[in-house]
Amino acid sequence: SQTIHQWPATLVQPVGSxxxxxxxxxxxxxxxxxxxxQAAGRGxxxxxxxxxxxxxxxxVPQNLSASRPQDRQFILSSKKLLLSDSGFYLCAWSDGTxxxxxxxxxxxxxxxxxx
Amino acid sequence: AQSVxxxxxxxxxxxxxxxxxxxxxxxxxxxxxxxxxxxxNQGLQLLLKYTTGATLVKGINGFEAEFKKSETSFHLTKxxxxxxxxxxxxxxxSDNTNAGKSTFGDGTTLTVKx
Numbered sequence: 001s002q003t004i005h006q007w008p009a010t011l012v013q014p015v016g017s018x019x020x021x022x023x024x025x026x027x028x029x030x031x032x033x034x035x036x037x038q039a040a041g042r043g044x045x046x047x048x049x050x051x052x053x054x055x056x057x058x059x060v061p062q063n064l065s066a067s068r069p070q071d072r073q074f075i076l077s078s079k080k081l082l083l084s085d086s087g088f089y090l091c092a093w094s095d096g097t098x099x100x101x102x103x104x105x106x107x108x109x110x111x112x113x114x115x
Numbered sequence: 116a117q118s119v120x121x122x123x124x125x126x127x128x129x130x131x132x133x134x135x136x137x138x139x140x141x142x143x144x145x146x147x148x149x150x151x152x153x154x155x156n157q158g159l160q161l162l163l164k165y166t167t168g169a170t171l172v173k174g175i176n177g178f179e180a181e182f183k184k185s186e187t188s189f190h191l192t193k194x195x196x197x198x199x200x201x202x203x204x205x206x207x208x209s210d211n212t213n214a215g216k217s218t219f220g221d222g223t224t225l226t227v228k229x
Contacts, residue, residue, distance in 0.1 A: 006158075032215040043205065043221035044159075051214050090158055094215035102215045103149055104207075106158030 002027035006091045006107035013114055019064075019078040021110050023091030026072065031093040033074040034104065035066055038088040050074060051096065086114045117142045117208040121220035129228050134178075134193040136223045138206030141187065147209040148189040149217065150180055154202045162204075165189065176200070201227045 003026045013019060025031050035047040046059045048066035056066050063082060067075045074091055091107040122137040140146055147166050151159040163174025170182040180191045189206060203224050207217040 034216070044219040046216060046218075049214055049216055057214075088156075092158075096215075102209075103161045103164050104159075104215065104217055105161065106151075108158050109156070111156065 002093075002105065004091060004093055004105060004107040006089075006110055008110060009108065010111045011113070013081050013112065015083055015114055016080050019076070019081050019085070019112070021076040021089055021091075021112075023074045023076075023107055024072055025074075025093045028072070028093070028095065030071060030096040032096050032102075033068060033072075034092040034094075035074065035076045036090040036092060036106075038090060038109075040087070044090070048076070081114045083114050086112055088112075117146065117210055117218050119206050119208050119218055119220040121204075121206050121223050123223055124221065125224045125226065127226040127228060128196045130198055131195050134191070134196045134200065134225065136191040136204050136206075136225065138180075138189045138191065138220060139187050140189060140206075140208045142208055148180075148182060149207040149209070150174065150178070150189075150191050151205045151207065151219075152176075152202050153205065153222075159205060162191070196225075196227045198227050198229065201225055 006023045033050045036044045038044050050056050050068045064078050089110045092104045094102040094104045118141045120139045149164045150162040153159045162178050163172045165172045165182045173179045178193045203222045205222045206220040210216045
């Protein structure tokens with residue numbers, strides 16, 4: 001079966017510091033990968049998605065970036081965090097062969113607080 | 116572009132009562148629709164999905180949803196609420212590409228009173 005791992009679970013960082021959140025998926029090959037952000041009391045905002053190694057699409061312009069160095073690894077980064085970057089970050093994957101009908105499967109999330 | 120509207124950000128029911136969470140969608144193509152549940156400080160978990168075929172879809176934990184094209188709705192129901200159903204519920208619609216992206220509603224928080 002497939003599993004998705006995210007770390008760290010919680011993170012407190014000062015404004016202006018760098019960020020690196022990592023996500024890995026097991027039990028599948030060539031998945032679509034996603035980073036979502038969930039602000040307090042709000043829905044999910046898609047930040048980035050990737051359909052293959054080195055292929056990153058950005059949905060929202062901001063000071064975050066994403067990379068996919070390996071097939072099942074997805075990294076979210078920032079050079080300098082802003083207060084507005086605080087939120088709950090969710091990594092997710094879907095079956096790369098599933099097309100339009102595939103569901104999205106989520107990791108446990110990282111709670112980021114920028115102080 | 117696809118969009119989803121969840122009517123009611125908070126719904127409160129008594130234990131044993133009917134649960135009804137409303138979702139309306141907008142899509143220029145036949146939609147693929149999903150319901151997810153999120154417990155506090157956890158990721159989202161798929162409850163059920165509609166792609167094609169039968170319009171009444173059954174999911175986990177006794178939930179079901181009915182796709183009504185004429186009403187552009189995909190409401191989630193459960194005949195009898197349990198305390199463990201208290202969570203946040205998200206309706207989503209898949210976009211019309213093979214990237215598997217979904218657009219999510221703002222969520223509905225379900226409270227179950229004893």
